Amino acid sequence: MHDTSSSSADLHVHSKYSDRPSEWFLRRIGSPESYADPLEIYRRAQERGMDFVTISDHNCIRGALDIAHLKGTFLSSEITTYFPEDGCKLHVLVLGINEAQFRTILELRANVYDLHGYLTEEDVIASVAHPLYRVNGRMTIDHVEKLLLMFDRFEEINGVRDRHAAELIRAIFRNLTPELIAKMADRHGIEPTGPEPWKKCFTGGSDDHSGVHVGTAYTVTPYAKDVTEFLAHLRRGDHEGAGTCGGSVMMGHSVYHIAYSYYKDRFVRTNGKATILGELFKKLLEQSSEPPKRAGLGKRLRGLATGIVSGRRMQMATGLERTLVKDITELFSMAEQQGSASPLLDERRTFHYACQISHVLGYSFLRRFIERIRKGQFLESLQTVAALGPVALSMAPYLAAFASQHKDEDFLKEVAVHFTAVAGSPPATRRKAWITDTYAEVNGVSRTIQAIAAAARRMRWPLTVLTSLNEVPPTEADVKNFPPVGTFPMPEYESQPIAFPPFLEVIEYIERHRFTDLLISTPGPMGLTGLAAARLLGLRTIAIYHTDFVQYVRYLTQDDDMADLTWKYMAWFYDQAHTIVVPTECYREHLIHRGFERN
Numbered sequence: 001m002h003d004t005s006s007s008s009a010d011l012h013v014h015s016k017y018s019d020r021p022s023e024w025f026l027r028r029i030g031s032p033e034s035y036a037d038p039l040e041i042y043r044r045a046q047e048r049g050m051d052f053v054t055i056s057d058h059n060c061i062r063g064a065l066d067i068a069h070l071k072g073t074f075l076s077s078e079i080t081t082y083f084p085e086d087g088c089k090l091h092v093l094v095l096g097i098n099e100a101q102f103r104t105i106l107e108l109r110a111n112v113y114d115l116h117g118y119l120t121e122e123d124v125i126a127s128v129a130h131p132l133y134r135v136n137g138r139m140t141i142d143h144v145e146k147l148l149l150m151f152d153r154f155e156e157i158n159g160v161r162d163r164h165a166a167e168l169i170r171a172i173f174r175n176l177t178p179e180l181i182a183k184m185a186d187r188h189g190i191e192p193t194g195p196e197p198w199k200k201c202f203t204g205g206s207d208d209h210s211g212v213h214v215g216t217a218y219t220v221t222p223y224a225k226d227v228t229e230f231l232a233h234l235r236r237g238d239h240e241g242a243g244t245c246g247g248s249v250m251m252g253h254s255v256y257h258i259a260y261s262y263y264k265d266r267f268v269r270t271n272g273k274a275t276i277l278g279e280l281f282k283k284l285l286e287q288s289s290e291p292p293k294r295a296g297l298g299k300r301l302r303g304l305a306t307g308i309v310s311g312r313r314m315q316m317a318t319g320l321e322r323t324l325v326k327d328i329t330e331l332f333s334m335a336e337q338q339g340s341a342s343p344l345l346d347e348r349r350t351f352h353y354a355c356q357i358s359h360v361l362g363y364s365f366l367r368r369f370i371e372r373i374r375k376g377q378f379l380e381s382l383q384t385v386a387a388l389g390p391v392a393l394s395m396a397p398y399l400a401a402f403a404s405q406h407k408d409e410d411f412l413k414e415v416a417v418h419f420t421a422v423a424g425s426p427p428a429t430r431r432k433a434w435i436t437d438t439y440a441e442v443n444g445v446s447r448t449i450q451a452i453a454a455a456a457r458r459m460r461w462p463l464t465v466l467t468s469l470n471e472v473p474p475t476e477a478d479v480k481n482f483p484p485v486g487t488f489p490m491p492e493y494e495s496q497p498i499a500f501p502p503f504l505e506v507i508e509y510i511e512r513h514r515f516t517d518l519l520i521s522t523p524g525p526m527g528l529t530g531l532a533a534a535r536l537l538g539l540r541t542i543a544i545y546h547t548d549f550v551q552y553v554r555y556l557t558q559d560d561d562m563a564d565l566t567w568k569y570m571a572w573f574y575d576q577a578h579t580i581v582v583p584t585e586c587y588r589e590h591l592i593h594r595g596f597e598r599n
Helices: 024-029 038-047 062-066 099-108 112-122 141-150 163-173 178-188 227-236 248-271 276-285 297-309 320-338 346-374 378-406 409-418 444-458 503-512 525-537 549-557 560-575 585-593
Strands: 006-010 052-055 073-083 088-097 125-128 153-158 201-205 217-222 240-243 432-435 463-467 479-481 486-490 493-500 517-520 540-544 579-581
Touching: 006 052, 006 227, 038 052, 038 062, 052 062, 062 073, 073 099, 073 112, 073 227, 088 099, 088 112, 088 141, 088 227, 099 112, 112 141, 125 227, 141 178, 141 409, 153 163, 153 240, 163 409, 217 227, 248 346, 248 378, 248 503, 346 378, 346 486, 346 493, 346 503, 378 503, 378 525, 432 444, 432 525, 444 463, 463 503, 463 525, 493 525, 503 525, 517 525, 525 540, 525 560, 549 560
Parallel strands: 052 073, 125 153, 153 201, 201 240, 432 463, 432 517, 463 479, 517 540, 540 579
Antiparallel strands: 006 217, 073 088, 088 125, 201 217, 217 240, 486 493
16 A cells, blocks of 8 residues: 655656766766666656656756656756856756746756746746765855855755765754854845745755666655645655765766666677677676576686687787686686675675676786786786776776765865854764784784774774785784785795785775775885775875885895885875874984975
């Protein structure tokens, strides 16, 4: 029996008519922003319990018109508009409009003030989409204040964006006061909208572009018997956002789906031939919870590999492509042997396999690269770089998602500080992760980390050690170990193995646990992973100069050129950090002498 206590609709969904991607990965491969068919969106929305359905394509209503003949639908669009004084771009959802209103909206969208005046005059339901997302990097505190004066409805829950922004909107936009609104109005010379402009209302929408996550975030009203009544609830502000916010893993999954649709449309439809790229996409995205009815993926890949290897092009190649096909075949055969007794959620499963591909192939590449360098095969080592293509393919959607989700971290911090008095909440606890390539070994770095981390646990300081070891001995500290994908000996120091960490998993863990500061002790693979995480997630980094590796290399190799190369790497590595910590004043002066800033 239908639940008559409330009604719901996903107010932010994109179809194939949204064709200009914002994500650089999709732009790079020339893919549209979405391939989702409007009828499929309608079906999925109903399956997920949505009582009413709309499609809000960018500056377009073609998707909504395609389903306008179906029950419970209405026209909407996500309008791109601008602050004319500086070109700051923002997105506004316009809901329940007609075609004549849409044409006028398009004419006025170049100026947000003109657009807002028309929406108010026509009593159009409008909600500022992802209001703290800097679409073109120009949004400032002043723009946020102007939006708070002009609009009374904001999207709080966005099914693609990280929950951090939603938490900030909840803390600030729900705690405005008449006094604060009056000060903003005086400062900007804008008359506040509505009889009580300090009281805002909120919507939710999936912001789905792939057709996969429709209805994960939505807007709830009291029960409505039809579209007219539902829109009336929205117009009165009698609604709330519901569902879940998104994140990098979900965004990466959506990007994969769009890229796969693009691949099938552009390549499979034209020649119908199987490719390694196609098999990669299938493994990442197609369901595998049931036993396969056809030949296993490993067998299909081996057959595909045979066709490639026996081809004329492969006969003229260096053998690199042959090796790459072998690596991918073995990887997917291994995945098949692991089975799928406990299938993951779609987005987690895709992330799991993307990690497998990028980690295993990345390790294979690095191992061969080092082997050829050691043998003096410099030309062959450079050719090995071509093997990074599938690694880049498997990582790129997630790297793009991490970067997109956190590109505005500094701005969000600025917003939080500016509105601290409004939020009325204490500053968030700073959670620190200490990243190291060494922890169990007997050396000064390990002993220092163990002692400080154990003390932090006793005193309940939020500090977690992140490392990548084959096994971690019993410890009194909070340690998260990521078993390495593989190890290889350090050149010229064969007794010291270097671990190749599962870097995507490390970055995702740092994001999920909301660390605010990264302490990096070693310039090895884990240290590099920490630097990448800090850059992608917008985190503060503190690099600790424990060891003079330049002197170690000079002593071990008796080669000044190698020592100089090591220094160039060390200088680059430590220059990425916000702060460098040294054990003695002597080392501090040494680094300053070598070009580092005194502060």
